[in-house]
Amino acid sequence: MTRIAVLTPNPEDTSYSGQWPQVLERLTATLAAAGVTAAPTPWTDHVEDAAVLAAYPLVLPVIAWGYHREHARWLKACACWQAAGTRLANPANVLGWNSDKTYLRRLAQRGAPIPSTRWVDRATPEAVAAAFAETGAERLVVKPTVSGGAWRTLRLSPGEAMDQPPAGAAMIQPYLPSIESEGETSLLFFGRRFSHAVNKRPVGGDFRIQVQFGGQYRPVTPPDEAMALAETVLAAIDEPLLYARIDMARDADGRWLLMEAELIEPDFYLGHDPAAGAGFARAVRERLDASAD
Template identity: 35%
Template sequence: MPEPDPEVHLLVDALAERGVRAGVVPWGAGTDWTTAGLTVVRSPWDYTEQPQDFLEWAHAAAAMAPVVNPPNVLTWNAHKGYLAELAASGVPVVPTRFARRGAPGGELVATLAGFAGEVVIKPAVSAGAVGVLRVAADAPRALAHLGQLTAVGDAMVQPFVESVVTRGEISMLFFGGVHSHTVRKVPAAGDFRVQTAYGARTVQVEPTAAELAVAGAALAAVPGEVTYARVDLVEYDGAPALMELELIEPELFLPYAPGSAGRFADHLVALLS
């Protein structure tokens, strides 16, 4: 990707300190994946533009050498329909409704009618706040945006969570199912997006017992082994709730947590062993 990865070099260096050689290469054709003892998916930020190609590559590469996270987990996590599955299994999830690709106007109206006040509308396959709109649920612009998104893919609608502005979003990082570190992402004044590209600030924090419990429940419901995970939580109705579970290409916030790159590297070395 043209945008530089802010942290992959930390992982490569940590692996080198442990006697493991790692190379950073693009997914897809051009690499002999049989030469890798382990392929670690890290920053394929363009996968949302070609998700089927990406998932087909992951399955093909995994037939040659181990890939983590494994293709079945990547496939499950690529579409945010997984949020409905997690909610059905009892995980506290921010209420989410989905609109299918090509849905008629009546379905879109009904989807938005399930909310009062402001909502956040975004593609069901997305990353980095691309295609996200914060808008009143009954505004003409909400229906128009939902129509634009469903013209090309599935979309999702969630209530706008005020605590994102007042307290930020919690991101909890896990390696091999073990908690490594947690950060709080606070949007810039006047914004609601928590990505640093939009001026948000990030600080390391300690998670609460309630946050750890929600994260543990979410990870326990994943249909496969998880080598790395980021659990994004917000405060909803006074308690932590899952906003997203990132298992494909999450930023791991390694620069904000001393020793975290080493912890990730240690787990990868254990997998190689």
Template identity: 40%
Template structure:
């Protein structure tokens, strides 16, 4: 069996081998071949039994190109995990509002089509004086800003579609949890914390992660969030954070190109690889 894993284009600004290598090793341990293909130039896919965008980092930097690739995968009926419909849905963080409408505990979010001072004032009236603003199509904290009570809008967000959320102080103390699930089955959990003086938990920004037991109710919340998605996820990372009301909230579903930290999985990624290959054979 030949598996294509989509990866960043040459010259991408972040190191990605650390994620690809451990995932590819887990798949190869199940007897399959793995080939890395830049998501921006995939070429002929007819010789592959499965295509998965597990490390298609940077797709948010060129949405038209990304959606053209999804259209091609759909049109050519390329066996793809996760399913194309799920990849499209997960490409825009507006899905958080949909999950909230379905009763899933998500971080409170205002979707603003054109960000301006009036929208900022309205968000502060709802969420308090400390906010986080981010683009609905983003990754790795790109374009994300934390605003204090007296901060004005950054120039790069004015007039753009943005998501506004309350700043949750738990991120700098307890941290943000990431639960990995394969075929809906819980595999392992890590907690991510930012470096001192920051709020962003991404490792390339100085954040750190460590394995941990999931907090009470986390697995159930993660599974409920995945059940509310428009298609079944073969692999998923569900990011949770404790709200200011001390309840766990979904802050993000990562169903396209999540770092899965398989090095912390008790089985070394065997469930991950077995789930992908089982779906490929169906």
């Protein structure tokens, strides 16, 4: 068996302690089929020194939850790993730029349609009012550019006060009603090959599709338009990706829009994968075999 490392949350952040071991267990079972065992290690143990990680032929950051709450530390770690040549997948530089959602601007410039977005240094009431005036939207979504799991993400109506607004840079977008009626769809790719797709819908009256808020998930066959958008996004990312989750939703005209390209620690929804993660295991095995040549 080949032993690899899997980066896990900061042990001082107990908010994830009841979840990540179960995710690791699923990944471990999946990887075992490819002759791979996973050694968990907190990403926060390797911020300034990557020597321990150098012993592994591959390091997966797929459970490095909570990095968005320690973003400066995360960027320092990514720089350390890149300088040390740590065998990360996805690569350390990708883990850096993908941690800030301003990357969506670059993908939009390369042909990926995204919702109309106002980028601000701070989500002030004035900035929100200007976005309402500019877009004519009935409701807006305000979220930090560095976030995860709907952290400090707000859905606002005109004149509504912001409760716990983002503390720093933020993005303001018109709310897509399709999130409630159709949900968000995620397409999973391993080794740039399509694996499976999952539709995620919020509970009635909510807009957050994450499972911790009651989101309902189901496997789906993506339409051609959704697949084309995912391929456009992947083509715009000229990096050696081991895995990618492309999240998208429809606008009022039925056009698919990119919501996020999750390249750090995405949920692979392996429980909804008809192949039970075989595509991911194969991609890991191929990466290991290529590095051994």
